[in-house]
């Protein structure tokens with residue numbers, strides 16, 4: 001219970017939906033009254049395989065019995081396997097992975113890797129960006145002044161506008177060492193950054209020796225169809241960060257690194273106590289095996305086209321890619337989101353108050369979605 005009046009309890013820092021969930025199965029979650037909800041939000045785009053995926057729960061249980069925890073001070077067979085499986089999911093450009101616990105931690109370390117050895121002091125980020133709540137990740141999150149501001153930012157941030165090609169000229173600054181972007185901005189409301197603009201951005205960065213970081217914490221791990229959303233770009237970014245869906249709900253994060261950046265680091269440069277622990281690695285390994293076995297890359301492409309078509313027929317304005325979809329309304333979705341909850345549909349919101357965000361488990365089917373589309377049509 002959050003303590004709303006300052007009495008004992010959890011800090012009052014979240015706006016919560018009026019529902020207490022007790023269990024989940026597949027794409028459905030159940031409240032303490034036994035009511036069933038279709039989860040179209042997937043726990044902030046985390047539940048890649050839905051709830052209770054046997055392969056993942058069994059892998060975690062088995063690992064818990066064998067070796068519950070050990071640190072990066074020792075080798076772990078299942079850490080080697082998880083790292084290998086992760087690198088096998090992406091192109092050969094990425095030869096190294098740093099395993100950690102959250103999206104913010106992945107971005108914090110990616111920024112550290114990008115700036116290390118450059119003696120540059122500025123980072124470029126995008127209008128609308130969300131990269132997390134730690135110091136460096138918060139600094140490149142737009143609107144951080146009112147959210148996560150420390151007295152000082154760890155570096156100066158240059159803001160770019162993806163709708164304006166001319167804003168790339170701001171990168172002509174010898175102090176800029178890194179640029180970070182979400183190929184599809186999640187928290188902003190599922191905003192697909194223009195591929196042409198991102199390609200130009202990367203060309204500019206290459207010319208100016210600026211390291212590029214794709215934050216795929218939300219849009220990675222097949223959320224948009226391919227394993228990485230940035231794989232549709234002409235040139236792959238130098239670093240990619242992942243978290244959310246990578247462990248199907250077990251807290252994990254990762255930074256993928258090119259060979260030239262991997263060569264710059266040595267023991268002691270980065271570190272974490274829990275990152276890359278046995279349970280986390282069991283979750284990663286089982287998730288990656290399972291998404292391949294179930295052919296989810298193809299499924300996401302097909303179900304997304306079908307869903308977008310159905311929603312389009314209702315005359316709705318859509319944004320985003322794959323199963324990271326924003327439905328843009330002309331007024332706040334606050335009431336609509338609560339109405340949908342009453343009908344048994346759990347949907348997400350976004351920083352844009354007029355956007356309803358859908359990030360369901362990737363295993364969702366037409367049969368699961370059809371009643372939602374009908375209800376949404378009736379409400380609007």
Ligand SMILES: Cc1ncc(COP(=O)(O)O)c(C=O)c1O
Pocket residue numbers: 044101102103104105107130131132133182186187215216217218219243244
């Ligand atoms: C694109 C992106 N980056 C980073 C984060 C931060 O991740 P975490 O909450 O795991 O620190 C989020 C969380 O929503 C995100 O959507």
